[in-house]
Amino acid sequence: MSNVFEISFHVAYAEPMTPRATIHDVAAAAGVSVATVSKAVNGRYGISAATTARVLDVVQQLGYESSLVASSMRSRRTSVIGILVADFEPFSAEILKGVGVALADSRYDLLAYSGSRQRETNGWERRSLSRLSGTLIDGAIMVTPTVDTTSTEIPVVAIDPHTGRADLPTVESDSFGGALQATRYLIELGHRRIGFLAGRPDLRSATLREAGYRQALADAGIQFNPALVRVGLYKRETAKAPAASLLSMTDRPTAVFAANDLSAIAIIQVAAELGLEVPGDLSVIGFDDIPEASQMNPALTTIRQPMKKLGATAAGMLVSLLNGETLPQNHIRLPTGLVRRATTAPPHI
Amino acid sequence: MSNVFEISFHVAYAEPMTPRATIHDVAAAAGVSVATVSKAVNGRYGISAATTARVLDVVQQLGYESSLVASSMRSRRTSVIGILVADFEPFSAEILKGVGVALADSRYDLLAYSGSRQRETNGWERRSLSRLSGTLIDGAIMVTPTVDTTSTEIPVVAIDPHTGRADLPTVESDSFGGALQATRYLIELGHRRIGFLAGRPDLRSATLREAGYRQALADAGIQFNPALVRVGLYKRETAKAPAASLLSMTDRPTAVFAANDLSAIAIIQVAAELGLEVPGDLSVIGFDDIPEASQMNPALTTIRQPMKKLGATAAGMLVSLLNGETLPQNHIRLPTGLVRRATTAPPHI
DNA sequence: AAAGAAGTGTCAAACGTTTTCGAAATCAGT
DNA sequence: ACTGATTTCGAAAACGTTTGACACTTCTTT
Numbered sequence A, B: 001m002s003n004v005f006e007i008s009f010h011v012a013y014a015e016p017m018t019p020r021a022t023i024h025d026v027a028a029a030a031g032v033s034v035a036t037v038s039k040a041v042n043g044r045y046g047i048s049a050a051t052t053a054r055v056l057d058v059v060q061q062l063g064y065e066s067s068l069v070a071s072s073m074r075s076r077r078t079s080v081i082g083i084l085v086a087d088f089e090p091f092s093a094e095i096l097k098g099v100g101v102a103l104a105d106s107r108y109d110l111l112a113y114s115g116s117r118q119r120e121t122n123g124w125e126r127r128s129l130s131r132l133s134g135t136l137i138d139g140a141i142m143v144t145p146t147v148d149t150t151s152t153e154i155p156v157v158a159i160d161p162h163t164g165r166a167d168l169p170t171v172e173s174d175s176f177g178g179a180l181q182a183t184r185y186l187i188e189l190g191h192r193r194i195g196f197l198a199g200r201p202d203l204r205s206a207t208l209r210e211a212g213y214r215q216a217l218a219d220a221g222i223q224f225n226p227a228l229v230r231v232g233l234y235k236r237e238t239a240k241a242p243a244a245s246l247l248s249m250t251d252r253p254t255a256v257f258a259a260n261d262l263s264a265i266a267i268i269q270v271a272a273e274l275g276l277e278v279p280g281d282l283s284v285i286g287f288d289d290i291p292e293a294s295q296m297n298p299a300l301t302t303i304r305q306p307m308k309k310l311g312a313t314a315a316g317m318l319v320s321l322l323n324g325e326t327l328p329q330n331h332i333r334l335p336t337g338l339v340r341r342a343t344t345a346p347p348h349i
Numbered sequence C: 001a002a003a004g005a006a007g008t009g010t011c012a013a014a015c016g017t018t019t020t021c022g023a024a025a026t027c028a029g030t
Numbered sequence D: 001a002c003t004g005a006t007t008t009c010g011a012a013a014a015c016g017t018t019t020g021a022c023a024c025t026t027c028t029t030t
Helices: A002-012 A023-030 A034-042 A049-062 A068-074 A090-103 A124-133 A175-188 A204-219 A236-247 A261-273 A291-295 A307-322 B002-012 B023-030 B034-042 B049-062 B068-074 B090-103 B124-133 B175-188 B204-219 B236-247 B261-273 B291-295 B307-322
Strands: A080-085 A109-114 A139-143 A156-159 A170-173 A194-198 A229-231 A255-258 A283-288 A301-304 A331-334 A337-339 B080-085 B109-114 B139-143 B156-159 B170-173 B194-198 B229-231 B255-258 B283-288 B301-304 B331-334 B337-339
Touching: A023 A034, A023 A049, A034 A049, A068 B068, A068 B124, A080 A090, A080 A124, A080 A307, A090 A109, A090 A139, A090 A261, A090 A291, A090 A307, A090 B090, A124 A139, A124 B068, A139 A307, A156 A307, A170 A175, A170 A204, A170 A307, A175 A194, A175 A204, A175 A255, A175 A283, A175 A301, A175 A337, A194 A204, A194 A236, A194 A261, A229 A236, A236 A255, A236 A261, A255 A261, A261 A283, A261 A291, A291 B291, A307 A331, B023 B034, B023 B049, B034 B049, B080 B090, B080 B124, B080 B307, B090 B109, B090 B139, B090 B261, B090 B291, B090 B307, B109 B124, B124 B139, B139 B307, B156 B307, B170 B175, B170 B204, B170 B307, B175 B194, B175 B204, B175 B255, B175 B283, B175 B301, B175 B337, B194 B204, B194 B236, B194 B261, B229 B236, B236 B255, B236 B261, B255 B261, B261 B283, B261 B291, B307 B331
Parallel strands: A080 A109, A080 A139, A139 A156, A156 A170, A170 A331, A194 A229, A194 A255, A255 A283, A283 A301, B080 B109, B080 B139, B139 B156, B156 B170, B170 B331, B194 B229, B194 B255, B255 B283, B283 B301
Antiparallel strands: A109 B109, A301 A337, B301 B337
16 A cells, blocks of 8 residues: 555656665765764764765765754754744734744744644644654744643743733733724724624733723723624634624624734625625724735725734744743733724714 | 753743653553554554553543654654745745645645755755655645755655756746736836846746746837846845846836846835835836735835745645645646736836 | 873664564454 | 464564764873
8 A cells, every 4th residue: 555655656756756865875875884974964073084074075975964853853952943823824924924034043943833634623732832842843932822831841932822821921912002092093983883803712812902992992981882792713714704793783883893804804805795885884993914904905904013023022032042041021012003094984974 | 061051941931841741651651552552542453442542541641742753753654744935035925825725624734944044055945855854744845946956755846946957846927928017018108228127047937037028028129138137036135236236327227127026125125215216217016916015105016926826736736746646737837917006107208 | 111191983772653573362163 | 172363462673863982093191
């Protein structure tokens, strides 16, 4: 059976796949022991210049590269930083960019891992982390973790962390302040019936955004109405049904604050399907300012969150931890800002 | 020295880092051999239901997860697909999103790898591939590879491939057609002195974009002028100097076709520094339509390239190869389209 | 010339799994 | 009870590296 597999591969490929050279191949070709090769390649002390040169020559010829897996199995350090994401949606992609530039001239490689197979199940990232952490990565950044991960054997920094006691370093943006700004802006435009499409209740950002929403209402003397709140879970697919439910009410809101841009996109799409015009019949404001927000038509009014900076900051913290330093502050919060675009307008009179 | 390191870690962390449970720990706790644990966990035949249950119980208690590294070292298949990128800039990030959704309900996990350490050196991705391929990943997608990678032991699909003989499956967009469209559009606007800011000459896309540019000029009866061509290498930093050189000419072009959006952004920035107005004094058109293109002010006119689809297509091809299937076609080219925005206008009279 | 020091290379263990093979135990059939 | 088949489990090898201990040379020093 395994043979069948191999054979069909050879069919698919013009050239047969040559197995890569191992350290044993190099050792044999150079006429030395594998230990010598290892030391020569890694520049360890105790190998003469002549031998080293000869070994490196063979390495060159054979195109040998040490297997990351095998070497990391033995020596526990790999100089690779892992970032664990549920999937590569716009938010985590932006963070990835930030982490990438922050690590660009560090001595760390970057490995982003997304577990397609099991990501619906809770705690996928604890499992993934566990699978990668013993070896392979020296430290990890976790984006919107689904569990309150406790101690691991490698340093971990969380971005947009879980609710619950914060036992690990975190980076997040000012969700409360941002939500306050967003809701206040809708109120300033004249809206009174303002809906809220909430995020993932297990994330601190989601609870804070709801808190900000309620605070802004309270400040304006508007009674909080639970009937105007739906849970969209931050994802486009999961947000559509609650969005539809919200917009199908007989006395539907004139404006909606969506807890993130993907939810906002979902509700705008649902509105279109229901024949509602944005912003004519419905104002929508999002949160994040993902690149897609400005590409839409009409462009999305939203709260900008410095996603790249979140990533870069987390990367910086992680590198500090890996250097054995103590962090000056364990929890960092970055500011947000209102971006006025075209999905918000005063309500119909 | 290693001790010092450990100690400082404990300082940085409130809780001591507990080493993760290994298969040996599970075996000891369950009173069976490691072989039995392995079989129980992986559902292999030959273990009684009672024993399996007991082992799984212990696994649960200890929170055991098999090490991806160790298991991949022994059994060569990991169900992980790797995507190798030079760095996470907008283009590769978009591709990543596409690969992610394509793999979402496959049985493969996704691992994106970016070698910060050595990415300036040529052939970084061949080395990275080699380091990961023996183990860890079952197949790979390479984005804008710097070398004409020959046979490896795992299937590889290239996106935006290298020039040179195409020995591996490739996915790319219609660079020639897109360049034709772009240049033609500038000509239609009335431009005659049209500059070209070229890409990485080792990539097929770059040579094709230059070919399209020259073809459009020829079609319009405009003499190709080498003095109007600079090489920007697709990256913002590397494009700024050549852009400045181009715009500092005494008879500078009235319009520039930049081989990708990052180059376009660079030249617009340089133009601003030189006091030139876009599109008043200089029209600029890019290539890619990265998310950032529409966020700029003025928004960038560009050739849209279906980046997510490139990624998704490559992922589909790779999965086919991994299934041992033969690809219906080894080279796929996707169409491009003109996106008119605000950085292009007729030239001054 | 002896003895220690320094330099250079090899041996073998270890990392955490999976898998093959064989041993022991249980069971069925006579 | 005896044979043979079947089930259940463990021992050990293997994957490709790194590294500490050790052995053999060669060089200094007295």
